[in-house]
Amino acid sequence: MAAAGEFQPVRDDTTGDLFLPASRRPDGTWRKPKRVKEGYVPQEEVPVYESKGKQWAKSQPAYPVGMSPALIATQAAQNKSGKSEQPLIPGLPPAAQQAAKKKKKKNKSEAEIKEVTGKLAGFTIQEPNFGVPAPTRAPKEPKPIVAERPAEPPSVADPVKRLKNLKKKIKEIEALEAKIKSGELKNPDKDQTEKIKRKKDVVKEIKETEKLIK
Numbered sequence: 668m669a670a671a672g673e674f675q676p677v678r679d680d681t682t683g684d685l686f687l688p689a690s691r692r693p694d695g696t697w698r699k700p701k702r703v704k705e706g707y708v709p710q711e712e713v714p715v716y717e718s719k720g721k722q723w724a725k726s727q728p729a730y731p732v733g734m735s736p737a738l739i740a741t742q743a744a745q746n747k748s749g750k751s752e753q754p755l756i757p758g759l760p761p762a763a764q765q766a767a768k769k770k771k772k773k774n775k776s777e778a779e780i781k782e783v784t785g786k787l788a789g790f791t792i793q794e795p796n797f798g799v800p801a802p803t804r805a806p807k808e809p810k811p812i813v814a815e816r817p818a819e820p821p822s823v824a825d826p827v828k829r830l831k832n833l834k835k836k837i838k839e840i841e842a843l844e845a846k847i848k849s850g851e852l853k854n855p856d857k858d859q860t861e862k863i864k865r866k867k868d869v870v871k872e873i874k875e876t877e878k879l880i881k
Contacts, residue, residue, distance in 0.1 A: 676707050826879040833873045840866045 676685040687701040717725075730739050843859055846852035855863075 676703050826876050830873065830876045830880065833869055833876060836862075836869050837866070837873065840869070 677688050678685055685703050685707060687703055689700050690698045692698060840863055843863055847855060
């Protein structure tokens with residue numbers, strides 16, 4: 668770790684500029700010299716910010732005003748040794764404080780025992796009877812299988828609507844063919860080519876659908 672003096676700015680005699688001299692890192696590599704502005708303060712010398720609330724809390728006395736010096740000394744000794752969990756009540760002797768803590772622990776233990784006893788009172792232990800065979804369940808009756816009726820094809824269910832859709836397809840195919848012939852569509856994609864190839868099938872399906880309507 669670099670010493671504190673290594674981060675102090677140094678003034679160049681020639682140029683008059685301030686810069687931080689080169690310093691060595693913990694891994695052995697070197698930091699390059701760095702130019703700084705006037706009034707530069709090293710990072711380790713920047714005071715740590717404290718809010719007004721924290722400053723006010725630090726300015727307050729550690730113990731209540733008017734507390735006995737003997738109690739303060741006792742409390743300080745206990746805090747130093749790490750034995751005291753909570754500060755003593757002002758005006759209460761240490762012996763009385765210890766007695767109050769023991770009574771509080773005893774009451775807490777008794778309350779926990781009563782709670783556990785109350786929960787266990789509702790449980791009953793039943794011994795297993797190995798001589799009586801376990802009851803057997805009757806097998807479930809299989810549900811009857813109902814055959815589903817196949818759905819009617821759309822051409823039979825609604826031939827008028829089907830014919831309307833087929834004629835719409837023929838118009839789209841003829842429009843594509845016209846664009847290709849006029850040169851407007853020079854390179855049709857795969858879907859457009861497949862659509863034109865299905866023209867004969869669509870014409871055949873139109874004729875069959877018209878027979879159903881008549």
